[in-house]
Every structure is written in C-alpha cells, then in structure tokens.
Amino acid sequence: MRILLVEDDVEVARFVKKGLQEAGHTVEQAGNGRDGLFLAASEAFDLLVLDRMLPGGVDGVRIVETLRQQDNRTPVLFLSALSGVDERVRGLKAGGDDYLVKPFAFAELLARCEALGRRPSSEAPVTRLKVADLELDLLSRTVTRAGKKIDVQPREFRLLEHLMRHAGQVVTRTMLLEKVWDYHFDPQTNVIDVHVSRLRQKLDRGFDKPLIHTVRNAGYMIRAEG
Amino acid sequence: MRILLVEDDVEVARFVKKGLQEAGHTVEQAGNGRDGLFLAASEAFDLLVLDRMLPGGVDGVRIVETLRQQDNRTPVLFLSALSGVDERVRGLKAGGDDYLVKPFAFAELLARCEALGRRPSSEAPVTRLKVADLELDLLSRTVTRAGKKIDVQPREFRLLEHLMRHAGQVVTRTMLLEKVWDYHFDPQTNVIDVHVSRLRQKLDRGFDKPLIHTVRNAGYMIRAEG
DNA sequence: CCTCCACCAGCAGGATCCGCATGGGCTGTT
DNA sequence: AACAGCCCATGCGGATCCTGCTGGTGGAGG
Numbered sequence: 001m002r003i004l005l006v007e008d009d010v011e012v013a014r015f016v017k018k019g020l021q022e023a024g025h026t027v028e029q030a031g032n033g034r035d036g037l038f039l040a041a042s043e044a045f046d047l048l049v050l051d052r053m054l055p056g057g058v059d060g061v062r063i064v065e066t067l068r069q070q071d072n073r074t075p076v077l078f079l080s081a082l083s084g085v086d087e088r089v090r091g092l093k094a095g096g097d098d099y100l101v102k103p104f105a106f107a108e109l110l111a112r113c114e115a116l117g118r119r120p121s122s123e124a125p126v127t128r129l130k131v132a133d134l135e136l137d138l139l140s141r142t143v144t145r146a147g148k149k150i151d152v153q154p155r156e157f158r159l160l161e162h163l164m165r166h167a168g169q170v171v172t173r174t175m176l177l178e179k180v181w182d183y184h185f186d187p188q189t190n191v192i193d194v195h196v197s198r199l200r201q202k203l204d205r206g207f208d209k210p211l212i213h214t215v216r217n218a219g220y221m222i223r224a225e226g
Numbered sequence: 227m228r229i230l231l232v233e234d235d236v237e238v239a240r241f242v243k244k245g246l247q248e249a250g251h252t253v254e255q256a257g258n259g260r261d262g263l264f265l266a267a268s269e270a271f272d273l274l275v276l277d278r279m280l281p282g283g284v285d286g287v288r289i290v291e292t293l294r295q296q297d298n299r300t301p302v303l304f305l306s307a308l309s310g311v312d313e314r315v316r317g318l319k320a321g322g323d324d325y326l327v328k329p330f331a332f333a334e335l336l337a338r339c340e341a342l343g344r345r346p347s348s349e350a351p352v353t354r355l356k357v358a359d360l361e362l363d364l365l366s367r368t369v370t371r372a373g374k375k376i377d378v379q380p381r382e383f384r385l386l387e388h389l390m391r392h393a394g395q396v397v398t399r400t401m402l403l404e405k406v407w408d409y410h411f412d413p414q415t416n417v418i419d420v421h422v423s424r425l426r427q428k429l430d431r432g433f434d435k436p437l438i439h440t441v442r443n444a445g446y447m448i449r450a451e452g
Numbered sequence: 453c454c455t456c457c458a459c460c461a462g463c464a465g466g467a468t469c470c471g472c473a474t475g476g477g478c479t480g481t482t
Numbered sequence: 483a484a485c486a487g488c489c490c491a492t493g494c495g496g497a498t499c500c501t502g503c504t505g506g507t508g509g510a511g512g
Binding site for chain 1: 456457458459460461
C-alpha cells in the first residue's frame with residue numbers, strides 16, 4: 001500500500017513510518033499541512049494518515065475537506081491527541097474514515113490502516129485518474145483538463161495512463177517502451193519523444209502550468225508542480 | 227442506510243437502534259450470532275454493527291470471518307466491552323472495519339457508522355458486464371467467453387455493451403442506431419444485421435448455447451437461454 | 453563554444469475499420 | 483406452391499485514422 005503520512009511531531013512520524021514500512025507499505029511523509037495537502041492532491045495514495053492538529057493553518061480536517069471537495073475519496077485515518085468525543089465526531093464528519101487517539105499502540109494503528117486499505121483497492125478498481133485539473137476516465141476513455149474534453153489517440157491514451165498511474169514519479173523511457181509499446185528492445189528512434197510532444201501539445205497548450213515534465217537523462221514525469 | 231445490528235444486551239440494542247433510526251436509517255436487529263449471521267448472509271445491508279461477544283457459539287468475529295469467506299464485503303463495525311489492544315486488533319484483522327469500545331457516546335457511534343457507510347456501494351460504477359459465461363470488461367475493453375479472450379472491433383464492442391446492458395430485454399434496431407451509431411435516421415441499409423452477424427460469429431461460434439438471439443420483427447436480445 | 457539531448461513539424465506507409473451490396477435461407481402467408 | 487418479408491453471411495472498396503521515422507532546431511550543461 002502507498003501511504004501518505006502527515007505528521008509534524010518528528011518522533012511520532014519516524015516511529016509510524018518505520019513501522020508501516022516494516023509491514024511492507026510504501027510511505028511518503030510530509031511535516032505540515034500545506035505539503036501534505038499538495039501531495040495528497042497531486043499523487044495517488046491508498047491511504048492518508050493525518051495528524052489532526054498541524055502547524056501553519058492547514059490542519060488535518062482542512063486537508064480532508066479540501067480533498068473530498070475535489071472528489072478525492074482516499075481513505076483517511078486521523079491521529080490526534082484530542083480525545084474528546086466532539087473532536088472525534090468532527091474528524092469523522094469532515095470525511096475521515098477513522099480516528100485514533102494518541103497515545104496509541106502501533107499494532108492497532110497498523111490493523112486500522114489495513115482495515116481501511118482493504119476495501120477500496122481490493123474490489124473497486126480505479127476508473128478515473130486525476131492529476132491537478134487533468135482527469136482521465138478509464139471507462140469512457142476520456143481525457144479532460146479543467147473540464148474541457150481533450151481528444152487523444154489510443155497510443156497517447158496508454159502513454160498518459162501510464163504516466164498518471166505513476167504521477168509524481170519519474171518514468172523512464174525503458175519503462176515506457178515496455179509498458180506502452182510492448183517493445184523489449186531499443187527501437188533506436190525517438191518514438192517516445194514524439195508522442196510525449198504530441199501529448200504535451202494537447203494537454204498543456206493554453207494552460208500556464210504544464211503537467212508533463214522532462215527529467216533530463218532520466219525520463220518524464222507528470223505532476224502539478226515543478 | 228440499511229443497518230443490521232447484532233447485539234444481545236437488550237438495553238444497548240434498544241438505545242442504538244432508536245438512535246440510528248432517528249438519524250434516518252433502517253435498522254434490523256438480531257439478538258444472537260446465529261440469527262445475525264443468517265440475516266447478514268441472506269439480505270443486503272449497507273453496514274453491520276456487531277457485538278464482539280455474543281451468546282451461543284457464534285460471536286462477532288466469527289460472523290465477519292464467515293461473511294468475508296463468502297466474498298461479502300459489507301462494512302462491519304464492532305462494539306465491545308473488550309478494550310485491550312489485542313482484542314481490537316483481532317477484530318480488525320478478522321475483517322472488521324472499525325472497533326468501538328463500550329461504553330461509547332452515541333454521537334461517535336453514529337459518526338463512525340456514517341463514515342463506514344459513506345464509501346462502498348454508494349457509487350461504484352459497473353466495470354464488467356456478465357451474461358452467462360460471457361464477460362465484458364469496460365476497463366480493459368476486453369471480451370471473454372468461457373475464459374477465452376475474444377477480439378472485437380470498437381463498433382462491435384459498443385454494440386455488445388449495449389446489448390449486455392439490456393440483457394434479457396429486446397433491443398430494437400432503432401435503439402441500436404441511436405445508441406451505438408448515433409444515427410437519428412434510418413440508414414436504409416443492413417448495417418446492424420452485418421455487425422450483429424459478425425458479433426455472433428465471434429461470440430457463439432464453437433459454443434452450443436448461443437447468446438445472441440433474433441427477435442423477429444423486433445430486434446435482438448442477449449441472454450443465456452431461449 | 454561545443455556537445456548532447458530533447459523537441460517538433462511534416463510526411464507517408466500501413467493497418468484498421470466500417471458500411472454497402474449481393475445472394476441465399478428461413479418463415480409465414482396467400 | 484409460390485411469394486413476400488425478414489434476416490444472414492461474405493467479399494469488397496474506400497476512407498479515415500494512426501503511427502513511427504526523418505531531419506532540422508533549440509536549449510541545457512559542461
């Protein structure tokens with residue numbers, strides 16, 4: 001499972017991250033609400049573990065509310081020192097899925113994480129991928145940016161799908177050749193460049209924030225910022 | 227939401243049931259594990275609220291394990307007086323989705339119930355259609371019969387999809403022209419016949435039970451028998 | 453300044469796909 | 483029996499669409 005942990009307490013963060021990783025999950029971490037929200041909105045996670053209280057304006061509840069407003073249904077587990085019933089209810093009402101009070105036993109955190117992660121990815125296949133205002137609907141084979149429909153060719157679609165499934169991660173040319181072209185050799189041409197170029201034109205033309213980024217000597221990456 | 231409550235303590239049961247009903251949910255209730263399991267297995271609920279300890283052999287954990295084994299993914303919230311971390315972990319590991327320790331505040335129970343009910347069946351788009359041993363996967367755009375992959379053209383795919391979405395119902399030519407071809411007039415040719423024919427060849431050839439049936443003077447129908 | 457890498461426009465081959473027309477079979481009616 | 487209406491299968495032609503390559507240009511990095 002790909003988990004995003006947003007926690008400002010360094011000790012707790014370290015402890016949780018280590019434990020989750022040892023249980024076989026991939027953990028990204030943010031130390032404040034701003035970064036956390038940005039990551040959660042721009043990349044795909046199976047679960048968010050949020051501290052209820054965070055420094056700097058954007059707290060856990062705020063993050064969830066924002067995400068839910070954007071149709072992001074990623075399960076959310078709150079961690080908090082606030083143990084009052086009202087606090088717990090508020091967290092859940094905002095769109096959280098579970099609420100664990102500090103201090104907690106790691107075994108319970110893990111069990112609850114896995115309970116949350118169990119349902120969505122297991123039986124409800126992803127039907128739409130989203131990166132910033134770009135959406136790709138696997139069912140209708142449709143691409144939209146900022147609500148406007150964009151026509152893409154089959155190969156472009158596969159390319160984009162692969163990029164979006166790895167949003168925020170660099171995708172190498174070799175990977176693309178394997179996964180999008182089913183080539184298991186180097187075609188010695190710039191096929192990829194050409195298709196990426198075409199895709200760019202369709203996706204980024206007319207928008208000031210480009211989504212497809214070149215990573216020199218490595219490959220490409222799709223992501224909202226830099 | 228349709229909720230099943232399995233709780234042997236009459237007082238608690240009454241209290242919870244009343245509260246959930248006042249929040250606008252429908253509540254069925256069982257007083258022991260046996261009945262609870264039977265109900266949960268035979269009817270469709272959006273959520274199960276189970277007492278962890280129940281009289282007569284079948285306890286909450288047992289119920290969940292049995293259901294999960296039957297591929298029943300209905301969300302489960304445990305209620306229990308057993309507050310140890312190990313107990314909680316066990317409940318979640320068995321397939322529970324949440325665990326609330328008695329005594330609890332009703333507001334929290336309600337919030338957790340609604341958090342659990344929020345996600346699952348509410349909006350899960352259909353991604354695969356099935357008629358007898360014929361399956362159509364909207365995501366991979368794949369058709370299989372009896373496990374064997376069958377290649378179909380785009381237009382054939384749309385045609386088949388439309389037929390399968392109305393399995394067991396006659397689909398008229400006019401409907402097909404509108405929905406599959408986007409024709410709003412009569413093309414005066416036998417386009418439909420041709421495509422149905424091609425589809426038949428691919429789907430029914432080599433199988434004794436045909437799935438696509440002609441309804442004379444009406445249209446076509448896909449269905450397992452007759 | 454030089455080199456390498458990436459970008460983009462244009463092009464042309466190819467493959468796919470689709471719809472039409474024809475001829476034949478079946479069914480029910482006259 | 484003969485006929486009309488409906489439905490089925492196949493071959494063919496055309497058109498579109500798509501894709502990958504080439505070659506020249508621009509820019510980043512050394």
